[in-house]
Amino acid sequence: MNIITIPNGYLNENTYIVSGNSTDCILVDPGFDYPLIKSKILETKLSPKYILITHGHFDHIHSVDKIVSDFDIKDIFIHELDADFPFDPVKNASYWHTSFVMNTHKIKTFHNMDILKLLNFEIICVGLQGHTPGSTFFVFEKEKVMFTGDTLIKEDLGITHLYGGSHDKIIKTAFEITKMSKEYTIYPGHGTFSSIEYELNNNKYLRTAWQQYKQKI
Ligand SMILES: [Zn+2]
Numbered sequence: 001m002n003i004i005t006i007p008n009g010y011l012n013e014n015t016y017i018v019s020g021n022s023t024d025c026i027l028v029d030p031g032f033d034y035p036l037i038k039s040k041i042l043e044t045k046l047s048p049k050y051i052l053i054t055h056g057h058f059d060h061i062h063s064v065d066k067i068v069s070d071f072d073i074k075d076i077f078i079h080e081l082d083a084d085f086p087f088d089p090v091k092n093a094s095y096w097h098t099s100f101v102m103n104t105h106k107i108k109t110f111h112n113m114d115i116l117k118l119l120n121f122e123i124i125c126v127g128l129q130g131h132t133p134g135s136t137f138f139v140f141e142k143e144k145v146m147f148t149g150d151t152l153i154k155e156d157l158g159i160t161h162l163y164g165g166s167h168d169k170i171i172k173t174a175f176e177i178t179k180m181s182k183e184y185t186i187y188p189g190h191g192t193f194s195s196i197e198y199e200l201n202n203n204k205y206l207r208t209a210w211q212q213y214k215q216k217i
Helices: 032-045 064-070 169-180 195-204 204-216
Strands: 002-007 014-019 023-029 048-054 075-079 108-110 114-116 121-127 134-138 145-149 185-188
Touching: 002 032, 014 032, 014 185, 023 032, 032 064, 048 064, 048 114, 075 121, 108 134, 169 195, 195 204
Parallel strands: 023 048, 048 075, 075 108, 145 185
Antiparallel strands: 002 014, 014 023, 114 121, 121 134, 134 145
16 A cells, blocks of 8 residues: 655645555545646556545545546545535535535445445545544555544544534544554544554543543443
């Protein structure tokens, strides 16, 4: 498995190029900087076939239309609970910015815990609510890698004050994260990569949320 991280400018969201043992690749969260994303794809000589969207906020879907027009994309995947976000500036949180809506409607939705078989990978779609209702970890179990979107970023958790966000739900999510295997490397929607083990030791929000959740149950 090879992962290339592309930090987009502006909101610093990460786009990832994921490849295995073929010349095809998967893109995770195509962000703002399409010229940069395109040049990285061309540099790798890989062909993007699939797009995975960790959640429906505008900074994570901004280049989908351009990629679809320039490359031969087979499928675009998003959680069913965020499926209408790309087409609604309030839901995708772009209303204060450019009121962005995605034009591509050829998207496929998945349910919580669905398994996608793409390229040579098996990817478990773990829905973890709080940042948005359909926020998802794309878990590559065999490779011990997860793409965590904005739900879990290095030493932080996602914000919950945007449309559909929920503080209570991200606390529950944090508790779920504490039960995950420490072996996983995490690739978040913003900032540098980390690991579950590092976050369990250094993410104070994760620890606090876990304690709050335990007091509630
Ligand atoms: Zn977000």
